[in-house]
Amino acid sequence: MGVCAYNPKKSFLLELGKTLQICISFLSQHRLCGVTGSSHVISCYPAEMRQKNQELRSMSEKPRLIYFNGRGRMESVRWLLAAARVEFEEIFLDTREQYVKLIKDGSLMFQQVPLVEIDGMKMVQTRAILSYIAGKYNLYGKDLKERAFIDMYVEGITDLMHMILMFPFSPPEAKEKNLALITERATHRYFPVFEKALKQHGQDFLVGNQVSWADIQLMEVILAVEEKTPAVLSAFPQLQAFKTRMSNMPAIKKFLQPGSPRKPPPDDHYVSTVLKVLAEE
């Protein structure tokens, strides 16, 4: 708090000095650079800028991810934060008691995880979380139309990811059919779209010639499908090049290395933990 004030009773030079300081601080505010110096100058920042600085400080606290110790719906959030070079903490749900406690505490708006504590909010709903992170860290294009394309691509990829996400929970007799469907959809419905988009504009990224949420989501799904069908990119040279390019981006390269927050493919233990915690038959 503070008021820009100068005491007319002080000497002329002192007044002049302070007036100059005020002018400098006014000018530097408009360039958004902080002028330090006397406490009078610092306190001349307008209220909204002080609030922005305070917000930035609270924003520097690490996001906290609450989910099972596995990929599931949270993995896309891990990818996006990693690509944005945002460090985060994780709390893993192993027991039903933890989950019930979260509900009783009122932490889960719709009694569901993922939950991400970020910037003072307890965010739920994967898409809302991803959208916020993308917006905050400049991964959402630069205008409404670029956003529209990013959204379309992300939604398509999410439909494919959903099939992969649900796969471990499908009954044994349906697994072969579901696997074939994942491969078929990837090869005939989704990958051709992105192959064409990259071919048409010849740029490194899907939208707006800069990396966005769509690129990160596409990278995630390519690797996830390849785990099931290793040769799935054989007919997609643009996507092969895209995959190589993305893998070489420092933040993603780091995420792909052992010891990163990236989770392994789901196994039986993961499936049984999820079912136990959610108490679903």
Add this chain to the structure above:
Amino acid sequence: MSEKPKLHYFNGRGRMESIRWLLAAAAVGFELGCYFFLSLDGALLFQQVPMVEIDGMKMVQTRAILSYIAGKYNLYEKDLKERAWIDMYVEGVRDLMDLIRVHHKLSPQEQQKNLALIGEKAATRYFPVYEKILKDHKDDFLVGNQLTWADVQLIEAILTVEEKVPTILSEFPLLQAFKARVSSIATIKKFLQPGSQRKLPTDEKAVAFTNRIFNRR
């Protein structure tokens, strides 16, 4: 940009209804496109409808379309955090709407079970959240004290659930007031009147038609 958006879908609610709602709330007139999807081959990015021709784009994916409309017509906050709340509220409502959207495709026995599920989820998981939001901030709308996508999605959900469970709002006085308030907004009042672009609850004919079109496995 002054051309009206063109909506491509079959003649029923389905996934397109939320888009009709949002355009109506924003007072944006729209046209109907071709029902014969096969001729749209190549125009459907992922071979699926809804598809909306808007501002030179052939947009697909319901959420992407809604997000664009909300952004364009000031039904989406500019502040990132307020957007986050709108997104969370919208996603919650959509989960509830998904239960209703598939209802007509189920067998009579499954429908009975689904009806109970809709009532239970609405009354215990979703509506209490919105009742509390309205109670806590005492504003007329869910976010930012102005009509947003979240409010339009919520009123759609309330009316749709009420068609199946007429007494669903009995424990939610603030939602009752919300419903009355939002229904009386000029654009929404108009949409709720007969003769508007609003579709009737999906009926048997529409079900049969889509089954033929999509060769449902």
